[in-house]
Amino acid sequence: xxxxxxxxxxxxxxxxxxxxxxxxxxxxxxxxxxxxxxxxxxxxxxxxxxxxxxxxxxxxxxxxxxxxxxx
Amino acid sequence: xxxxxxxxxxxxxxxxxxxxxxxxxxxxxxxxxxxxxxxxxxxxxxxxxxxxxxxxxxxxxxxxxxxxxxxxxxxxxxxxxxxxxxxxxxxxxxxxxxxxxxxxxxxxxxxxxxxxxxxxxxxxxxxxxxxxxxxxxxxxxxxxxxxxxxxxxxxxxxxxxxxxxxxxxxxxxxxxxxxxxxxxxxxxxxxxxxxxxxxxxxxxxxxxxxxxxxxxxxxxxxxxxxxxxxxxxxxxxxxxxxxxxxxxxxxxxxxxxxxxxxxxxxxxxxxxxxxxxxxxxxxxxxxxxxxxxxxxxxxxxxxxxxxxxxxxxxxxxxxxxxxxxxxxxxxxxxxxxxxxxxxxxxxxxxxxxxxxxxxxxxxxxxxxxxxxxxxxxxxxxxxxxxxxxxxxxxxxxxxxxxxxxxxxxxxxxxxxxxxxxxx
Numbered sequence: 001x002x003x004x005x006x007x008x009x010x011x012x013x014x015x016x017x018x019x020x021x022x023x024x025x026x027x028x029x030x031x032x033x034x035x036x037x038x039x040x041x042x043x044x045x046x047x048x049x050x051x052x053x054x055x056x057x058x059x060x061x062x063x064x065x066x067x068x069x070x071x
Numbered sequence: 072x073x074x075x076x077x078x079x080x081x082x083x084x085x086x087x088x089x090x091x092x093x094x095x096x097x098x099x100x101x102x103x104x105x106x107x108x109x110x111x112x113x114x115x116x117x118x119x120x121x122x123x124x125x126x127x128x129x130x131x132x133x134x135x136x137x138x139x140x141x142x143x144x145x146x147x148x149x150x151x152x153x154x155x156x157x158x159x160x161x162x163x164x165x166x167x168x169x170x171x172x173x174x175x176x177x178x179x180x181x182x183x184x185x186x187x188x189x190x191x192x193x194x195x196x197x198x199x200x201x202x203x204x205x206x207x208x209x210x211x212x213x214x215x216x217x218x219x220x221x222x223x224x225x226x227x228x229x230x231x232x233x234x235x236x237x238x239x240x241x242x243x244x245x246x247x248x249x250x251x252x253x254x255x256x257x258x259x260x261x262x263x264x265x266x267x268x269x270x271x272x273x274x275x276x277x278x279x280x281x282x283x284x285x286x287x288x289x290x291x292x293x294x295x296x297x298x299x300x301x302x303x304x305x306x307x308x309x310x311x312x313x314x315x316x317x318x319x320x321x322x323x324x325x326x327x328x329x330x331x332x333x334x335x336x337x338x339x340x341x342x343x344x345x346x347x348x349x350x351x352x353x354x355x356x357x358x359x360x361x362x363x364x365x366x367x368x369x370x371x372x373x374x375x376x377x378x379x380x381x382x383x384x385x386x387x388x389x390x391x392x393x394x395x396x397x398x399x400x401x402x403x404x405x406x407x408x409x410x411x412x413x414x415x416x417x418x419x420x421x422x423x424x425x426x427x428x429x430x431x432x433x434x435x436x437x438x439x440x441x442x443x444x445x446x447x448x449x450x451x452x453x454x455x456x457x458x459x460x461x462x463x464x465x466x467x468x469x470x471x472x473x474x475x476x477x478x479x480x481x482x483x484x485x486x487x488x489x490x491x492x493x494x
Binding site for chain 1 (some may be wrong): 427
């Protein structure tokens with residue numbers, strides 16, 4: 001059985017578009033330049049959980065949450 | 072409640088690494104000690120550094136677009152090496168020079184470009200005038216640590232007027248025309264200049280940005296010009312000062328810096344750890360809050376002793392007080408400690424000056440960004456820099472920040488980066 005998938009969200013009201021998450025996980029996050037905020041990409045759900053949690057911890061505004069995905 | 076907070080309900084100091092991190096990330100702690108208007112004496116009125124909450128986030132969203140990784144790579148791979156080499160050839164006009172103004176002039180070139188300032192790149196006079204303005208803006212940014220704050224306020228106000236007239240207004244007019252043309256659909260968005268002034272003009276109608284006052288735009292541009300110049304120049308000088316303090320080993324370290332860009336970057340990040348530009352970060356409690364188990368009342372002054380935290384032996388080793396660019400550090404701990412701040416008010420130009428984090432393995436990929444200061448230190452090292460035994464460096468005593476210099480005389484073995492024959 002593989003690793004459980006993650007549910008990754010970015011609160012657009014908190015995000016300041018620092019790009020820390022994109023630098024850490026370029027396949028999982030992308031900056032929506034029109035709004036200036038990060039958006040999780042479909043690949044985020046299968047990304048390395050430890051790196052996702054590192055991205056959440058290092059997000060300057062704590063805009064990222066990572067939970068187990070409930071199917 | 073006064074708009075200029077000088078009397079606090081409490082003063083609470085943190086000096087442990089994890090406690091400082093918790094404080095930096097606490098959204099209830101701001102940098103807003105002065106809520107007065109510019110006319111009432113607040114020389115930092117409206118700038119992003121002291122904004123907080125929704126306005127701060129909205130401003131950072133548009134301004135962070137100028138610090139994307141692809142822009143940083145363009146700067147340090149294509150633009151900066153040529154600019155830096157040409158400038159150094161001019162500025163190193165003898166074997167004895169003052170390193171600090173050289174560092175400022177190197178850094179101000181790209182800082183001006185990012186800020187959106189227009190000047191004559193062939194004019195050393197223009198560069199020197201910009202550096203003069205930066206010096207005043209730097210005193211303004213450190214107003215909380217100024218020995219004579221009223222004198223600083225008066226000098227900075229005068230400087231804003233000259234800076235607006237000579238540098239911002241001409242750039243503003245040209246960018247205003249381009250923004251209008253984009254809005255009218257006459258030219259594509261891709262024609263917009265990539266700089267802070269342009270994004271401010273493009274978005275200033277957004278009420279969340281609180282940019283209705285022209286003076287705020289001038290001060291915001293000045294903030295980015297100053298932030299991209301002064302800190303880099305001080306870090307350049309501090310890097311060399313720490314290397315020279317190695318005595319007999321200094322020459323070998325200079326050789327390594329000249330030959331190895333990643334080592335040069337480690338020198339810069341180690342320097343930032345030991346000599347943070349802001350040794351004591353200050354925050355104001357916007358409301359009652361709690362950090363690391365300590366209750367903090369509204370309007371308390373929170374002091375974050377970065378110097379002590381950055382020398383925590385448990386994180387940086389038993390020799391944490393020493394300058395050791397090769398030290399091994401847990402990858403979860405930044406090599407620069409807390410010197411760029413953190414949380415919502417983290418320095419936006421961290422990667423510009425200090426580059427990307429360095430992996431514990433010291434192996435970096437092709438996308439790695441080394442930071443402009445590493446390139447500056449390397450370029451200086453390639454010219455055979457050494458201390459000037461006849462002239463002592465001079466610290467900046469106008470501020471209580473011990474990491475600031477006014478003059479740093481050095482000598483050079485070579486005026487260009489070419490290695491001398493036989494070496």
